[in-house]
Amino acid sequence: MDKKETATTDTTEQRIFDAAHEVFVQKGLDGTKMQEIADRAGINKALLHYYYRSKEKLYEMVAKGVITRAIPVIRQTLESDLPLKEKIEAFIDFYINLISKNTFVPMFILGEVNKHPQYFVEHILPKDLPQPQKFLQQLEAEIAAGHIRPIRPEHLVVNIVSMCVFPFLAKPMAAIILGMPEEEIKAFLLERKTAVKDFVFAALRPDPTA
Amino acid sequence: MDKKETATTDTTEQRIFDAAHEVFVQKGLDGTKMQEIADRAGINKALLHYYYRSKEKLYEMVAKGVITRAIPVIRQTLESDLPLKEKIEAFIDFYINLISKNTFVPMFILGEVNKHPQYFVEHILPKDLPQPQKFLQQLEAEIAAGHIRPIRPEHLVVNIVSMCVFPFLAKPMAAIILGMPEEEIKAFLLERKTAVKDFVFAALRPDPTA
DNA sequence: GTCTATAAGCAGATAGAC
DNA sequence: GTCTATCTGCTTATAGAC
Numbered sequence: 252m253d254k255k256e257t258a259t260t261d262t263t264e265q266r267i268f269d270a271a272h273e274v275f276v277q278k279g280l281d282g283t284k285m286q287e288i289a290d291r292a293g294i295n296k297a298l299l300h301y302y303y304r305s306k307e308k309l310y311e312m313v314a315k316g317v318i319t320r321a322i323p324v325i326r327q328t329l330e331s332d333l334p335l336k337e338k339i340e341a342f343i344d345f346y347i348n349l350i351s352k353n354t355f356v357p358m359f360i361l362g363e364v365n366k367h368p369q370y371f372v373e374h375i376l377p378k379d380l381p382q383p384q385k386f387l388q389q390l391e392a393e394i395a396a397g398h399i400r401p402i403r404p405e406h407l408v409v410n411i412v413s414m415c416v417f418p419f420l421a422k423p424m425a426a427i428i429l430g431m432p433e434e435e436i437k438a439f440l441l442e443r444k445t446a447v448k449d450f451v452f453a454a455l456r457p458d459p460t461a
Numbered sequence: 462m463d464k465k466e467t468a469t470t471d472t473t474e475q476r477i478f479d480a481a482h483e484v485f486v487q488k489g490l491d492g493t494k495m496q497e498i499a500d501r502a503g504i505n506k507a508l509l510h511y512y513y514r515s516k517e518k519l520y521e522m523v524a525k526g527v528i529t530r531a532i533p534v535i536r537q538t539l540e541s542d543l544p545l546k547e548k549i550e551a552f553i554d555f556y557i558n559l560i561s562k563n564t565f566v567p568m569f570i571l572g573e574v575n576k577h578p579q580y581f582v583e584h585i586l587p588k589d590l591p592q593p594q595k596f597l598q599q600l601e602a603e604i605a606a607g608h609i610r611p612i613r614p615e616h617l618v619v620n621i622v623s624m625c626v627f628p629f630l631a632k633p634m635a636a637i638i639l640g641m642p643e644e645e646i647k648a649f650l651l652e653r654k655t656a657v658k659d660f661v662f663a664a665l666r667p668d669p670t671a
Numbered sequence: 672g673t674c675t676a677t678a679a680g681c682a683g684a685t686a687g688a689c
Numbered sequence: 690g691t692c693t694a695t696c697t698g699c700t701t702a703t704a705g706a707c
Contacts, residue, residue, distance in 0.1 A: 263691085277575065278491075278576050279492075281488075281489070282492075284681095284683090286682075286683095295692065296684085297686095297691075297692070297693080299683095299684095300684060300685075301690075301691080304684095306682090306683065306684090355575070358571065361630050361631060361634060362568065362572045362575075364634050365487070365568055365633055366487075366488055366492055368633050371637075372637055402660070403656065406653075406656040406660070407660075409624075410624050410656075410660055412631075413623040413626075413627035414619075414624065416627060417619075417627040418623060421622075423575055423578050424571060424574050427574070427578070427586065428590050442613075442616070443616070443619075447620075449612070450616070450620055450664050453610060453663070453664040453665075453666070454663040454664035456663070456666070459669060494699095494700070494701095495700070495701065495702090496700075496701095504673075505674065506700090506702085507673075507674070507702085507703080507704095508674085510702060511672075512672095514702095515702075516700090516701065516702090672707105673706105674706080674707075675704105675705090675707100676704085676705090676706100677702100677703085677704080678702080678703070679700105679702080679703090680700085681698100681699085681701095682697105682698090683698085683699095684695105684696085684698100685694105685695080685697095686694085686695080687692100687693095687695100688693085688694100689690105689691085
């Protein structure tokens with residue numbers, strides 16, 4: 252988990268980038284020290300500046316990479332032509348899979364947007380974000396047809412995303428409070444895929460009295 | 462929102478603490494500069510050290526205050542003797558109310574636990590945390606009695622907390638992505654109380670085929 | 672108690688040898 | 690390309706006047 256999946260070329264430049272990714276994603280821009288990146292990459296600070304001019308530039312590349320990788324997955328599921336139920340299932344599966352492999356990423360994105368919203372909008376975020384309209388229309392149609400219980404679409408989307416993402420954000424907290432060992436927590440988080448699906452579809456069952 | 466509700470005595474010491482609270486909660490330990498706290502409190506850096514020895518000490522007091530205020534509310538609802546349905550409603554109401562008045566606090570807690578887990582456990586967290594056991598037992602009883610649809614209790618708790626907290630964490634992100642103006646987002650977040658309740662109770666309806 | 676001035680330490684960035 | 694050594698600037702922290 253949270254390891255480079257591709258390990259591309261193993262040049263120094265790449266090693267630095269990977270090290271930077273690990274640290275930035277966990278500690279954010281302010282919390283990260285160049286020394287720590289250098290240590291993890293097994294080189295010294297001077298080389299960081301040789302390859303990436305400054306701390307901010309390095310951060311920018313890492314952050315862009317994180318966002319850029321996350322976007323297509325979301326777009327794909329939201330904008331696809333699958334029927335609603337399958338779309339929701341696919342979304343939950345994709346989403347939780349993605350996060351499982353990048354545990355710190357949601358925290359990173361949300362935290363950094365909170366702290367440097369201006370900067371994030373101007374330098375990191377891409378212009379064309381996934382549009383949920385299609386999904387929302389689909390949902391309204393199903394409600395009108397009486398196939399599912401009425402619900403304001405935005406709330407459904409927010410509910411689904413919340414249940415997928417939040418447990419990973421709260422993982423360290425939960426580990427402390429519940430005193431759960433790492434392995435138990437991992438197992439629990441894996442169960443989330445079916446748990447969220449069950450919960451959502453249960454909530455969407457049409458009301459027999461209607 | 463996010464203003465001191467009591468504004469106790471308005472001594473210098475208090476003004477510093479309040480200023481520190483605002484900044485720390487928004488920017489975290491690393492992102493906060495003593496200068497900014499001093500500016501907001503309308504005094505200079507030297508006084509910060511006069512009243513609170515160091516940045517870390519000041520942070521510690523603020524963080525402890527935040528946690529300490531949040532805990533009893535959670536304990537109260539979880540450990541009360543209300544019947545399950547009312548307990549869930551009370552929990553959602555209390556929780557969303559609490560967060561509405563302290564928008565940055567959940568981000569603060571989760572973010573800081575992520576970045577300094579060791580430090581948090583040792584210095585900030587109190588020893589006696591609220592125990593969800595009673596609630597979990599109550600839930601199991603209701604399931605056994607067939608009053609609600611079977612669900613693993615831990616997942617229900619996680620689902621509820623997720624749906625309450627996450628939208629507030631994602632607020633700045635959502636504002637950017639959806640291009641929603643501040644007012645619209647606030648209105649949406651206010652709807653969450655009933656939205657979450659509806660969703661949860663809909664999901665808990667017993668299955669007619671069972 | 673509150674200020675100004677300054678010390679001390681750290682982190683980002685550069686120069687220059689190899 | 691990679692290193693050591695160094696500079697610069699910023700941030701925390703203290704000394705000392707009022």
